Amino acid sequence: MILNNSILNVEDLVIRYVTEDGIVEAVNGVNIKIEKGKTLGLVGETGAGKTTTALSILKLIPDPPGEVVKGNITLSDIDIMKADENKMEEIRGEVVSMIFQDPMTALNPVITVGDQISEAIYIHQNVSKKEATEKAKEMLEMVGIPGNRLGEYPHQFSGGMKQRVVIAIALSCSPKLLIADEPTTALDVTIQAQVLELMRELKKKFQMSMLMITHDLGVVVEVCDDVAIMYAGRIIEQGTLEDIFRSTKHPYTEGLFNSIPSIDDRKAKLKPIRGLMSDPYDLPKGCAFCDRCDYQMEICKTMKPEKVHFSDTHFVECHLYNKNKDFKLNNGGK
Amino acid sequence: MSQKHENENIKDIMDIKKRSQWADIWHHFKKNKAAIVGMILIALFVCLALFAPLIGDYQDDALKMNIRERLQAPNADHWFGTDEFGRDIFIRIVYGTRISLFVGIISVSIALSIGGFLGSIAGYYGGKIDNAIMRVLDVILAIPAILLAITIVAALGASIMNLMIAIGIANIPGFARVVRASILSVKDQEYIEAARAIGAKDHTIILKHVLPNSMAPIIVFSTLKVATAIMATASLSFIGLGVQPPTPEWGSMLSGGRAYIRDYMYIVLYPGLAIVLSVLSLNLIGDGLRDALDPKLK
Amino acid sequence: MLIPVMLGVTFLVFFIISLTPGDAATIILGNGATEESIKELREEMGFNDPLIVQYGNYMKDLLTGNMGTSYSTGKLVSGEIGQRFPNTFKLTFSAIFIAILISIPIGVISATKQYSIFDNTGMIFALVGISMPSFWTGIMLIIAFSLKLGWFPSSGMDGLQSLILPAFTLAIASTASITRTTRSSMLEVVRQDYINTAKAKGVSKKNVIRKHALRNALIPAITVIGLEFGILLGGAVLTETVFSWPGIGRLMVESIQRKDTPMVLGCVIVFAVAFSVVNLIVDILYAYIDPRIKANYN
Numbered sequence: 001m002i003l004n005n006s007i008l009n010v011e012d013l014v015i016r017y018v019t020e021d022g023i024v025e026a027v028n029g030v031n032i033k034i035e036k037g038k039t040l041g042l043v044g045e046t047g048a049g050k051t052t053t054a055l056s057i058l059k060l061i062p063d064p065p066g067e068v069v070k071g072n073i074t075l076s077d078i079d080i081m082k083a084d085e086n087k088m089e090e091i092r093g094e095v096v097s098m099i100f101q102d103p104m105t106a107l108n109p110v111i112t113v114g115d116q117i118s119e120a121i122y123i124h125q126n127v128s129k130k131e132a133t134e135k136a137k138e139m140l141e142m143v144g145i146p147g148n149r150l151g152e153y154p155h156q157f158s159g160g161m162k163q164r165v166v167i168a169i170a171l172s173c174s175p176k177l178l179i180a181d182e183p184t185t186a187l188d189v190t191i192q193a194q195v196l197e198l199m200r201e202l203k204k205k206f207q208m209s210m211l212m213i214t215h216d217l218g219v220v221v222e223v224c225d226d227v228a229i230m231y232a233g234r235i236i237e238q239g240t241l242e243d244i245f246r247s248t249k250h251p252y253t254e255g256l257f258n259s260i261p262s263i264d265d266r267k268a269k270l271k272p273i274r275g276l277m278s279d280p281y282d283l284p285k286g287c288a289f290c291d292r293c294d295y296q297m298e299i300c301k302t303m304k305p306e307k308v309h310f311s312d313t314h315f316v317e318c319h320l321y322n323k324n325k326d327f328k329l330n331n332g333g334k
Numbered sequence: 335m336s337q338k339h340e341n342e343n344i345k346d347i348m349d350i351k352k353r354s355q356w357a358d359i360w361h362h363f364k365k366n367k368a369a370i371v372g373m374i375l376i377a378l379f380v381c382l383a384l385f386a387p388l389i390g391d392y393q394d395d396a397l398k399m400n401i402r403e404r405l406q407a408p409n410a411d412h413w414f415g416t417d418e419f420g421r422d423i424f425i426r427i428v429y430g431t432r433i434s435l436f437v438g439i440i441s442v443s444i445a446l447s448i449g450g451f452l453g454s455i456a457g458y459y460g461g462k463i464d465n466a467i468m469r470v471l472d473v474i475l476a477i478p479a480i481l482l483a484i485t486i487v488a489a490l491g492a493s494i495m496n497l498m499i500a501i502g503i504a505n506i507p508g509f510a511r512v513v514r515a516s517i518l519s520v521k522d523q524e525y526i527e528a529a530r531a532i533g534a535k536d537h538t539i540i541l542k543h544v545l546p547n548s549m550a551p552i553i554v555f556s557t558l559k560v561a562t563a564i565m566a567t568a569s570l571s572f573i574g575l576g577v578q579p580p581t582p583e584w585g586s587m588l589s590g591g592r593a594y595i596r597d598y599m600y601i602v603l604y605p606g607l608a609i610v611l612s613v614l615s616l617n618l619i620g621d622g623l624r625d626a627l628d629p630k631l632k
Numbered sequence: 633m634l635i636p637v638m639l640g641v642t643f644l645v646f647f648i649i650s651l652t653p654g655d656a657a658t659i660i661l662g663n664g665a666t667e668e669s670i671k672e673l674r675e676e677m678g679f680n681d682p683l684i685v686q687y688g689n690y691m692k693d694l695l696t697g698n699m700g701t702s703y704s705t706g707k708l709v710s711g712e713i714g715q716r717f718p719n720t721f722k723l724t725f726s727a728i729f730i731a732i733l734i735s736i737p738i739g740v741i742s743a744t745k746q747y748s749i750f751d752n753t754g755m756i757f758a759l760v761g762i763s764m765p766s767f768w769t770g771i772m773l774i775i776a777f778s779l780k781l782g783w784f785p786s787s788g789m790d791g792l793q794s795l796i797l798p799a800f801t802l803a804i805a806s807t808a809s810i811t812r813t814t815r816s817s818m819l820e821v822v823r824q825d826y827i828n829t830a831k832a833k834g835v836s837k838k839n840v841i842r843k844h845a846l847r848n849a850l851i852p853a854i855t856v857i858g859l860e861f862g863i864l865l866g867g868a869v870l871t872e873t874v875f876s877w878p879g880i881g882r883l884m885v886e887s888i889q890r891k892d893t894p895m896v897l898g899c900v901i902v903f904a905v906a907f908s909v910v911n912l913i914v915d916i917l918y919a920y921i922d923p924r925i926k927a928n929y930n
Contacts, residue, residue, distance in 0.1 A: 100829060109826070476638075476640070477641060485645060572870065574889065610763050617762060
């Protein structure tokens with residue numbers, strides 16, 4: 001496969017956590033590809049393995065208990081699996097950056113925001129401390145915070161401002177890939193929109209690719225080009241934004257759509273997905289979603305579904321399409 | 335739904351919470367080998383204390399001097415040797431266990447009941463009451479606990495009773511703080527609000543709902559404090575302010591044996607080991623409980 | 633905050649000491665004194681005044697540096713304490729210095745290599761360390777290093793040689809407990825999101841620990857160092873007794889035995905003041921390390 005055009009290529013990634021209570025297969029054969037300048041939305045509920053996948057790209061899975069069992073990760077032509085810790089330190093912040101979910105805890109409380117931004121610049125770029133500080137000031141202004149607040153500490157900023165600082169840190173060395181782990185979940189709705197807008201703007205400016213981890217389909221529509229739906233450690237449906245929204249294939253994806261209020265039809269009743277995600281210590285033999293699925297069949301209980309492709313971009317892992325690719329979900333293709 | 339029904343429902347929910355909480359704690363605790371070792375050792379100490387008369391007679395073996403047999407090295411008759419008055423050190427240590435455990439538990443009970451009472455009131459009512467109680471306790475805390483205990487015994491006179499009072503009082507602020515903190519952490523939980531909403535009285539809420547649910551940190555703290563109290567008992571007795579000779583107490587045995595350390599070190603070795611082992615076991619249990627309560631913090 | 637607490641502390645101590653049974657005038661004059669002269673002295677010393685008046689007078693004198701005269705020697709209490717204070721200061725500060733020097737690096741390394749052999753051994757030692765009574769450890773060290781090996785003197789105060797054993801004895805428990813705190817707060821800190829943020833921007837492992845984790849982990853460690861200092865002061869009473877170290881701790885024990893009330897009172901007050909001053913320093917250090925606290929002060 002020619003990788004020229006892709007920034008990130010994750011193949012057949014398997015990660016598990018070995019704990020006292022058993023083994024959790026957190027990521028179970030995931031494939032992800034992100035092209036230059038594109039944004040992939042990784043969507044799924046808590047515990048689906050989204051963050052674990054993201055951390056593995058930075059090689060930051062806590063070990064123990066985490067353990068990358070197999071798989072390949074290629075990031076901007078670098079083989080992450082083979083990279084040693086020194087190499088990874090060069091890559092982190094320079095080639096790939098990550099924004100964590102909660103801005104309230106993502107900043108070091110005892111270091112000024114200026115120092116936290118300039119640190120990355122100082123590490124990766126061949127500049128003096130003074131130049132790094134100067135650059136940090138520019139970054140701060142770029143995310144919409146007056147440069148003179150450089151010497152202030154995180155507790156002097158509001159949640160939204162903190163997330164801006166976190167973004168400034170992540171973008172300070174113009175990485176090729178930005179991983180954003182639910183960057184807006186912890187923020188107020190009005191602030192969410194501002195932060196998303198800022199991210200979209202900066203993404204364009206820096207011509208970055210982005211991996212947007214979220215459980216919010218609203219965010220996906222706002223910023224993503226492609227969407228991967230993750231469930232119990234697997235990507236169960238993937239496609240372009242258009243594919244996923246216009247011709248939904250997986251019952252779980254359909255469930256996600258039914259769980260959010262629709263603006264077109266305000267009278268429509270919300271239909272939450274029933275049940276809870278399977279016990280991660282003891283995943284079912286067949287399809288992991290089987291117990292919660294409205295279209296459950298006999299085969300679902302015993303056999304893992306294979307990938308079914310609908311186009312170059314769109315695939316689903318579901319037995320419903322084994323024989324008949326034209327099968328329609330009840331609300332499919334709304 | 336009738337009020338009675340509602341009450342029962344809340345109680346059910348809390349029972350489930352309690353039961354699963356304790357089962358969960360035990361589940362984590364029993365995996366901690368060190369804590370289990372601590373449990374076994376403490377059980378052993380308790381057995382020694384309970385069955386001391388089966389090992390030796392208090393009057394004849396632990397107290398009566400026997401100058402002919404003084405300062406014998408450990409042998410088949412006297413496992414840990416004999417002291418400067420010819421008394422069997424092992425039997426004295428066994429009877430010493432009674433005193434240490436007794437003083438440890440009673441002094442902690444004193445501190446727990448008074449400190450717990452003050453802490454519950456401070457935590458539950460907050461505001462001025464809280465402020466007043468905590469300021470007074472700050473004053474007590476400004477004196478290092480062991481010094482306060484020494485001062486109290488110095489004033490009241492050295493006896494087991496005064497020792498327990500002194501150690502108990504010195505530990506009041508600590509217990510008040512722990513109880514207050516754990517009450518603060520559960521006081522605004524929804525089931526407490528629910529109990530208040532259906533008109534339960536303050537003292538009912540504190541005793542039936544708040545305390546049972548804030549029990550865990552208090553138990554951990556108490557375990558650790560029994561260890562400290564045993565240490566304090568020995569310390570005060572060592573400087574002559576606790577249990578007086580000839581009563582067999584570990585600290586006063588050490589104090590008496592000090593003059594003979596050049597040639598007969600076992601006189602101070604074994605009573606000291608008894609202190610270390612008992613304190614260590616309680617610390618192990620306390621640590622194990624704490625980890626079990628908060629497994630993520632190991 | 634310091635002044636009201638000190639007022640409270642002095643009053644509390646004054647009150648406790650005043651509970652001492654026995655008539656002070658009789659103690660001063662000895663048993664042979666006539667009733668007449670005892671009566672006269674009581675009047676003269678103000679023993680007949682209500683407690684609060686006596687306390688007021690004591691405080692008035694205390695502000696001018698006068699802590700009364702010793703019942704047993706007739707010397708000024710302040711003079712005696714002034715003479716002994718530097719020795720206790722030397723001992724406790726050496727001990728806390730040793731403790732900090734050993735415990736912080738071990739705590740940090742243990743946390744970064746959690747469950748390694750280093751960590752496990754370190755934690756076992758730490759646990760045993762907090763379970764050993766200082767007076768016993770002192771005796772054991774004397775047996776090993778002065779009686780058997782003859783490296784250090786077993787008692788008295790004569791140059792650096794004689795400081796080593798008592799300082800280490802006193803330091804052991806604090807070392808153990810600061811190590812445990814540093815380790816656990818370090819473990820807590822390295823789990824925080826901002827540590828991930830730092831790693832994600834390419835900070836090296838060493839710098840993540842040094843620049844990002846350590847300062848945050850030190851915040852709880854400093855609290856414990858402050859508290860440990862109080863325990864150290866209490867421990868000084870025992871260590872000074874074991875090593876015949878001429879400090880305030882030993883003075884206090886001797887004075888208690890002689891029923892020298894003004895001297896005991898003076899010693900406890902000096903200890904409490906020293907502890908409060910250390911706590912004040914801890915508060916200032918806090919503000920220095922944690923900008924959130926500094927903000928509260930401004």
